[in-house]
Amino acid sequence: EKGGYKHFMLKEIFEQPQAITNTVAGRINLESGKANLPNLGFSDEQLRDIDRIFLVACGTSWHAAMVAKYWLEKYAKIPVQVDIASEFRYRHLLIDERVLTICISQSGETADTLAGIRRAKKMGSKILTICNVVGSTMTREADGVIYTHAGPEIGVASTKAFTAQLSALLLFTVFLGQKRKQLSLEKSLQLGRALVGVATVIEEILPSLQKKIASLIDDYYDSRDFLFIGRGLSFPIALEGALKLKEISYIHAEGYASGELKHGPIALIDRDMPILALVPDDDVYQKSISNVEEIKARQGRLILIGSEGDSQLANISDDVIYLPRVDDDVNPILYTIPAQLLSYEIATRRGCDVDQPRNLAKSVTVE
Ligand code: F6R
Numbered sequence: 048e049k050g051g052y053k054h055f056m057l058k059e060i061f062e063q064p065q066a067i068t069n070t071v072a073g074r075i076n077l078e079s080g081k082a083n084l085p086n087l088g089f090s091d092e093q094l095r096d097i098d099r100i101f102l103v104a105c106g107t108s109w110h111a112a113m114v115a116k117y118w119l120e121k122y123a124k125i126p127v128q129v130d131i132a133s134e135f136r137y138r139h140l141l142i143d144e145r146v147l148t149i150c151i152s153q154s155g156e157t158a159d160t161l162a163g164i165r166r167a168k169k170m171g172s173k174i175l176t177i178c179n180v181v182g183s184t185m186t187r188e189a190d191g192v193i194y195t196h197a198g199p200e201i202g203v204a205s206t207k208a209f210t211a212q213l214s215a216l217l218l219f220t221v222f223l224g225q226k227r228k229q230l231s232l233e234k235s236l237q238l239g240r241a242l243v244g245v246a247t248v249i250e251e252i253l254p255s256l257q258k259k260i261a262s263l264i265d266d267y268y269d270s271r272d273f274l275f276i277g278r279g280l281s282f283p284i285a286l287e288g289a290l291k292l293k294e295i296s297y298i299h300a301e302g303y304a305s306g307e308l309k310h311g312p313i314a315l316i317d318r319d320m321p322i323l324a325l326v327p328d329d330d331v332y333q334k335s336i337s338n339v340e341e342i343k344a345r346q347g348r349l350i351l352i353g354s355e356g357d358s359q360l361a362n363i364s365d366d367v368i369y370l371p372r373v374d375d376d377v378n379p380i381l382y383t384i385p386a387q388l389l390s391y392e393i394a395t396r397r398g399c400d401v402d403q404p405r406n407l408a409k410s411v412t413v414e
C-alpha cells in the first residue's frame with residue numbers, strides 16, 4: 048500500500064509531479080493559453096461582477112491561500128483577503144453579493160472552514176470550494192468546485208494536496224484573469240507551461256534532492272528550534288516549512304517574512320539557531336540576500352535554498368540547496384519540496400512517527 052516507500056508521507060511527496068499534472072491536465076490549452084474550468088458553476092457575468100475575494104482555510108490550506116492572494120491580485124487584479132477559518136467564522140465581516148468566498152480544503156470536512164462558508168453564503172456571497180475529496184461536505188454546499196486531483200492523502204501532514212492546491216489556484220487565477228480581461232493569452236500560456244514544466248522539474252530532482260537533504264541534516268536534526276524565512280511568494284512557503292517541521296518532528300519552528308526579522312525575531316539569532324532561508328532569484332532576491340547577510344553577521348546557522356548558478360550563495364553558507372530555475376510564479380510549488388523533505392528526514396532521524404504525529408487528526412471535524 049505504501050508502494051515501496053517507508054511512509055505514506057514520503058510516497059506522497061514523490062507523488063507530487065503526478066498530483067500537479069493531474070490537477071492541471073485539460074484545464075489550460077497549452078497552445079492557445081485558454082483556461083477551461085467547465086464545471087465551475089459560475090457564469091461569465093457572475094465572474095465579472097465580483098469585486099472582492101475572500102480566501103478561507105486552515106493550516107496548510109491557509110498557506111496555499113496566502114500564495115494565491117499574490118497571484119490573484121497580480122493577474123486577475125482583484126482585491127483578495129485571506130482569513131484563517133476559525134477567525135473568519137466569528138469576526139465582523141463585510142460581505143455581500145459581490146464577494147466570492149473561496150474555501151480551500153484537502154478533506155472538505157474541516158469544521159471551521161465549513162462554518163466559514165456557511166456564514167459567507169448567508170451574507171449573500173457566492174462560494175467556490177477547492178477540494179481534494181469528491182462529494183465532501185464543502186463541495187456539496189458550494190456554488191462551484193475545483194477539484195485538486197492529488198489522489199487520496201493518507202499521511203497526516205499535508206504534502207501533495209498542498210502543491211495540488213497551489214496548482215489549482217494558479218489555474219483559477221489564469222481563468223479569472225481571462226474572464227475579467229486582465230490577463231493576456233500570451234501570459235496565460237507562459238503560466239500554464241510553467242505549471243506543467245514545474246511538475247517535470249520536480250520529478251527529475253526528487254531523488255537527488257532527498258539524498259542531498261539527508262546528507263545535510265546531521266548538523267540540524269538535534270535542534271530545539273528552527274526558523275524558516277522567505278519573501279514574497281516564498282513567505283507562505285516559509286510558514287508551510289515551519290508547520291511541516293513542527294508537526295512531524297516536534298521541533299519548535301517558526302516561519303517569518305524575511306523583512307520582519309528585524310522587528311523582533313532577529314533577537315533569537317545566535318550560533319545555535321538554524322534558519323532555513325528561501326532565496327530564489329526572483330524580483331525580491333536582493334532584499335532577501337540582505338536579510339540573510341544580517342543573519343550571517345549574527346552567526347545564525349543558515350541553510351539556503353536558491354537558484355542553480357547563483358554563485359553568491361556559497362559565500363554566505365556551506366549548506367546550500369540549489370533548485371533549477373523555473374518561472375518565478377511557480378517557485379512556491381518548487382520550493383515547497385525541499386522544505387517537506389527536510390522535515391521528513393529530520394523527523395525520521397529523530398524516530399518520530401511521521402504518518403501519525405501525536406495529537407493530530409487528518410481531518411479536523413470539530414472546532
Ligand atoms: C498540516 C495539515 C493541516 C491541514 C488543516 C486543514 O500538514 O494537514 O494543517 O492543512 O487541518 O485541513 P483541510 O485542508 O482538510 O481543510
